Amino acid sequence: MAKVAKDLNPGVQKMSLGQQQSARGVPCLRCKGTCSGFEPHPWRKICKSCKCSQEDHCLSSDLEDDRKIGRLLMDSKYSTLTARVKGGDGIRIYKRNRMIMTNPIATGKDPTFDTITYEWAPPGVTQKLGLQYMDLIPKEKQPVTGTEGAHYRRRQLMRQLPIYDQDPSRCRGLLENELKLMEEFVKQYKSEALGVGEVALPGQGGLPKEEGKQQEKPEGTETAAPTANGSIADPSKEYVCEFCKGAAPADSPVVYSDRAGYDKQWHPACFVCVKCAEPLVDLIYFWKDNAPWCGRHYCESMRPRCSGCDEIWKLRHKAIKQSHATGKYLSENS
Numbered sequence: 001m002a003k004v005a006k007d008l009n010p011g012v013q014k015m016s017l018g019q020q021q022s023a024r025g026v027p028c029l030r031c032k033g034t035c036s037g038f039e040p041h042p043w044r045k046i047c048k049s050c051k052c053s054q055e056d057h058c059l060s061s062d063l064e065d066d067r068k069i070g071r072l073l074m075d076s077k078y079s080t081l082t083a084r085v086k087g088g089d090g091i092r093i094y095k096r097n098r099m100i101m102t103n104p105i106a107t108g109k110d111p112t113f114d115t116i117t118y119e120w121a122p123p124g125v126t127q128k129l130g131l132q133y134m135d136l137i138p139k140e141k142q143p144v145t146g147t148e149g150a151h152y153r154r155r156q157l158m159r160q161l162p163i164y165d166q167d168p169s170r171c172r173g174l175l176e177n178e179l180k181l182m183e184e185f186v187k188q189y190k191s192e193a194l195g196v197g198e199v200a201l202p203g204q205g206g207l208p209k210e211e212g213k214q215q216e217k218p219e220g221t222e223t224a225a226p227t228a229n230g231s232i233a234d235p236s237k238e239y240v241c242e243f244c245k246g247a248a249p250a251d252s253p254v255v256y257s258d259r260a261g262y263d264k265q266w267h268p269a270c271f272v273c274v275k276c277a278e279p280l281v282d283l284i285y286f287w288k289d290n291a292p293w294c295g296r297h298y299c300e301s302m303r304p305r306c307s308g309c310d311e312i313w314k315l316r317h318k319a320i321k322q323s324h325a326t327g328k329y330l331s332e333n334s
Contacts, residue, residue, distance in 0.1 A: 197283030205256030
């Protein structure tokens with residue numbers, strides 16, 4: 001491999017030899033024991049051993065995920081969901097909201113407790129509303145620690161929000177001018193498209209958090225909260241899901257998108273990417289053409305993605321694109 005790379009220009013060498021070598025040996029969740037452990041391909045985002053993707057090996061840790069989302073949300077209007085890392089030279093980390101439920105179990109003299117931890121829960125809501133939200137998404141996708149739902153969330157973080165779509169330094173072989181173009185692209189989508197969904201009762205989206213935390217009773221009761229414009233929500237109004245067009249009960253949480261406007265709402269299970277129809281992980285979306293997209297498919301709609309290295313390659317120089325398209329410099333088995 002070193003001999004082949006020697007004949008390449010510096011950009012291609014950086015791409016082929018600079019593949020991250022961490023997390024070797026992590027078993028594949030898809031292969032169920034037949035994979036000997038993750039062995040990174042020199043430039044494809046796959047395992048050389050089983051050919052499965054990185055997300056099938058769940059290579060990232062909670063800390064890495066929180067740092068990645070913190071980087072994505074920093075310098076955007078959602079930076080309040082991040083916190084500055086002490087001594088981190090401006091680095092911010094995602095203030096991921098967890099939810100812990102402790103239920104007593106009657107077993108005799110000594111009480112025991114059944115503890116359920118949700119690795120992510122919608123921020124800014126009461127525990128009651130958070131549990132209602134969880135009950136409205138498929139059980140196999142609920143991010144409960146130690147379950148398939150938690151693994152699903154981790155895989156979706158890698159799949160929907162690739163680190164190399166937001167951090168130019170993680171792209172392979174970009175020249176200096178291309179790095180600047182990538183930085184401008186990231187800055188633009190943070191300003192114009194990036195969003196984080198908000199969970200609230202119908203008609204209560206956009207309330208200040210202090211008021212939103214009181215959202216537990218359906219509209220029409222004596223304590224109905226005011227809407228975002230300060231008026232009392234109309235209890236007779238019918239709310240409809242933007243995706244399935246089904247009714248949204250007044251006492252059941254929905255998801256709002258500030259970029260869509262608070263006259264639109266989605267059932268929790270219906271807040272999905274318009275392209276792949278997968279639930280938007282941690283409610284992070286990109287708004288385009290009057291619909292929410294996941295990060296991966298939004299970026300692909302703006303810049304072609306290389307089928308080899310999985311990176312946005314329109315910004316990259318000609319030799320790298322040629323190697324990906326023809327395999328002349330780097331073959332699948334190299």
